[in-house]
Amino acid sequence: MGDNVAMKILKEHLVEGKLVPGQEIALRIDQTLLQDATGTMAMLEFMAMGLPRVKVELAAQYVDHNLLQTDNKNADDHAFLTSAAQKFGVYLSKPGNGVSHQVSLERFGVPGTTLLGADSHTPTAAGLGQLAIGAGGLDVALAMAGHPFHLTCPRIWGVKLTGQLQPWVSGKDVILEMLRRHSVKGGVGKIIEYYGPGVATLSATDRATIGNMGAELGATSTVFPSDQHTLAFLKAQGRGEVWRELLPDPDATYDDHDEIDLSQVVPLIACPSSPDNVVPVSEIEGLKVDQVIVGSSVNSSFRDLMTVCRILDGRKVAPGVAFHINPGSRQVLENVVAQGGFIMLLLAGGQVHQPGCLGCIGMGQAPGTNQVSLRTFPRNFPGRSGTKEDRVYLCSPETAAAAGIFGVVTDPRKLSDLLFWPAVQNPEQYLVDDAGIIVPPEGGSAVEIVTGPNIVPFPEFPALPDQLDVEVIIKVGDNISTDSIMPAGNKVLPFRSNIPAISKFVFEQVDPEFADRASQKGDGAVIGGENYGQGSSREHAALAPRYLGIRVKIAKGFARIHRSNLINFGILPLTFKNKEDYDRIKQGDRLQLTNLRELIQGGATEIPVKFNGGEILTQLTVSEREREELLAGGLLNKVKEETNGGQS
Ligand code: MIC
Numbered sequence: 001m002g003d004n005v006a007m008k009i010l011k012e013h014l015v016e017g018k019l020v021p022g023q024e025i026a027l028r029i030d031q032t033l034l035q036d037a038t039g040t041m042a043m044l045e046f047m048a049m050g051l052p053r054v055k056v057e058l059a060a061q062y063v064d065h066n067l068l069q070t071d072n073k074n075a076d077d078h079a080f081l082t083s084a085a086q087k088f089g090v091y092l093s094k095p096g097n098g099v100s101h102q103v104s105l106e107r108f109g110v111p112g113t114t115l116l117g118a119d120s121h122t123p124t125a126a127g128l129g130q131l132a133i134g135a136g137g138l139d140v141a142l143a144m145a146g147h148p149f150h151l152t153c154p155r156i157w158g159v160k161l162t163g164q165l166q167p168w169v170s171g172k173d174v175i176l177e178m179l180r181r182h183s184v185k186g187g188v189g190k191i192i193e194y195y196g197p198g199v200a201t202l203s204a205t206d207r208a209t210i211g212n213m214g215a216e217l218g219a220t221s222t223v224f225p226s227d228q229h230t231l232a233f234l235k236a237q238g239r240g241e242v243w244r245e246l247l248p249d250p251d252a253t254y255d256d257h258d259e260i261d262l263s264q265v266v267p268l269i270a271c272p273s274s275p276d277n278v279v280p281v282s283e284i285e286g287l288k289v290d291q292v293i294v295g296s297s298v299n300s301s302f303r304d305l306m307t308v309c310r311i312l313d314g315r316k317v318a319p320g321v322a323f324h325i326n327p328g329s330r331q332v333l334e335n336v337v338a339q340g341g342f343i344m345l346l347l348a349g350g351q352v353h354q355p356g357c358l359g360c361i362g363m364g365q366a367p368g369t370n371q372v373s374l375r376t377f378p379r380n381f382p383g384r385s386g387t388k389e390d391r392v393y394l395c396s397p398e399t400a401a402a403a404g405i406f407g408v409v410t411d412p413r414k415l416s417d418l419l420f421w422p423a424v425q426n427p428e429q430y431l432v433d434d435a436g437i438i439v440p441p442e443g444g445s446a447v448e449i450v451t452g453p454n455i456v457p458f459p460e461f462p463a464l465p466d467q468l469d470v471e472v473i474i475k476v477g478d479n480i481s482t483d484s485i486m487p488a489g490n491k492v493l494p495f496r497s498n499i500p501a502i503s504k505f506v507f508e509q510v511d512p513e514f515a516d517r518a519s520q521k522g523d524g525a526v527i528g529g530e531n532y533g534q535g536s537s538r539e540h541a542a543l544a545p546r547y548l549g550i551r552v553k554i555a556k557g558f559a560r561i562h563r564s565n566l567i568n569f570g571i572l573p574l575t576f577k578n579k580e581d582y583d584r585i586k587q588g589d590r591l592q593l594t595n596l597r598e599l600i601q602g603g604a605t606e607i608p609v610k611f612n613g614g615e616i617l618t619q620l621t622v623s624e625r626e627r628e629e630l631l632a633g634g635l636l637n638k639v640k641e642e643t644n645g646g647q648s
Helices: 005-013 036-048 072-088 100-108 122-128 137-144 171-182 197-201 204-217 228-236 302-312 330-338 341-348 397-406 412-417 499-505 514-521 540-547 560-568 579-584 596-601 624-632 635-643
Strands: 014-016 024-027 031-035 058-062 091-093 114-117 131-134 149-152 155-162 190-195 221-223 256-261 268-270 278-280 291-295 322-326 372-375 391-394 468-475 524-528 550-555 572-576 590-593 606-611 614-619
Touching: 005 014, 005 024, 005 131, 005 190, 005 221, 031 036, 031 100, 031 137, 036 058, 036 072, 036 137, 036 540, 058 072, 058 100, 072 091, 091 100, 100 114, 100 122, 100 204, 100 330, 114 122, 114 137, 122 131, 122 204, 122 221, 122 228, 131 221, 137 149, 137 560, 137 635, 149 560, 155 197, 171 204, 171 256, 171 268, 171 278, 190 197, 190 204, 204 221, 204 228, 204 302, 291 302, 291 397, 302 330, 302 341, 302 397, 330 341, 372 397, 397 412, 468 514, 468 550, 499 514, 499 540, 540 550, 540 560, 550 590, 560 572, 560 624, 560 635, 572 579, 572 606, 579 614, 596 624, 624 635
Parallel strands: 031 058, 031 114, 058 091, 114 131, 155 190, 155 256, 190 221, 291 322, 291 372, 372 391, 468 524, 524 550, 550 572
Antiparallel strands: 014 024, 024 149, 268 278, 268 391, 468 590, 572 614, 590 606, 606 614
């Protein structure tokens, strides 16, 4: 039986365990990715390990999230990251050079290698046939220190692509079709591998779009084969020599199956406020639009932007619409400028911003009250835009451009009444300019690390006690995202390296009293529904609640990265054995967990929880390694124990 692409890469990188779905495995990591919002903490964690230099083939640090400089904080973090990158052998992509995913695709990605990134959208690298996985900052810091990455061996979900996309339909519509079919939980525990004749019709950047938003399906990763399109993209970047062909064997099999006939995919749109709330654009045609944003984390490539330029060429953005463009990278912007696209945007009335994440993480571009905002971003969780009760829709660049011109949601296929489909291709040779990348010097040991006053020491957490008597500080429903747990935005993001300060914002939009209540009550618990902690990789969604005293989270189910982050910081991730028990516990109840250490050491998979005179059974689904981390009070404590010969 032949291997699929994912299995080939997994086999080449497996260092522990067996490739049996559900079992814990460890993979060798070739490249790492940090961005500034998660990377400041991750860099501090790496430094706590005391190594002189990173031990991966390539480590890169991008400054793309915290670009606003309203006071010293973000600028201090940039200076810290720049000095640390120099010292430890990390490539530094400067503020304004672009979004990590786009720059990594352009300048660093290598087919067939592994990339671990402190950002859930790291699988954008699927566009190059790289196996890229999003993880918490601490896991990435460990990988930078040369440790393998542990994960539950995923099932491989083969999605056969046939046919060819119709004009005005693009990669974004394919991933929205996946979300329409399978929901934000559909990819949990899986690597999605696209194969079949339709793959050859998709450019590397369309594949990157599909890979990026595999994160919205909850998938561990996404892969595409590395073929002639991959080679063409790498050659156009002047990096053809890193290409290798990576195709599924002709008799490759998959654990799960689906099929998409690309020619049947229609323009789709995700309605507020979940990426899987997908309908055909035609269904909501005519809805008045106030704001359109193209770019940021996804759909910010040359093809995406140039398509928008061509659609806007010689036309005007509708008077009531603010039309923003956030290029994915300096390189994208330079190439759009070189091909005359920039002037088309300006003359049409577009607002062009510096390359970066910007409004995608709530750093500006928040819509007004009740305003409808169409974005080519990957996420539209409630309030993520920065505006409470926002109305954010996710769509392709083609749909975004059509809305910009007509001022109302419009099926982009109607644009053929105005112009021929531009069918923009990626250039055969990009204008390549690495001025925004600082290459680390050979020996960086003499470099002084620069730290500002906002970088505060990492909090210390004790080992897990034997008994826990905790109060339920909050009870929430299904699909709570990390944006709800630990909001981002311009007010909060500058505190990513200051846990005491950022913890004041935990659950701010759901329950503004949460942080005060949690710190007053001492040890606490959170009750959640299905897919708790979906969305971003931000470890602050575990770290900050832990700082406030949260010791246990009991949910119907956890999202992959958040579950690992909870364990990394010593929070017990328990699931209800009987999901109906969720209804029996309410906010304010006291929960007692006894003999915890003995149970966890002894390999117990069921943990009894007493409350209000009753008892429920919860499940602890963790590996041996994770049990040790929980007992130690978190992964950093365990690493310290190991380095100090058993003394914490
Ligand atoms: C996101 O899309 O939510 C982010 C911003 O890329 C995050 C990273 C973060 O929280 O800083 C992610 O998805 O990991």
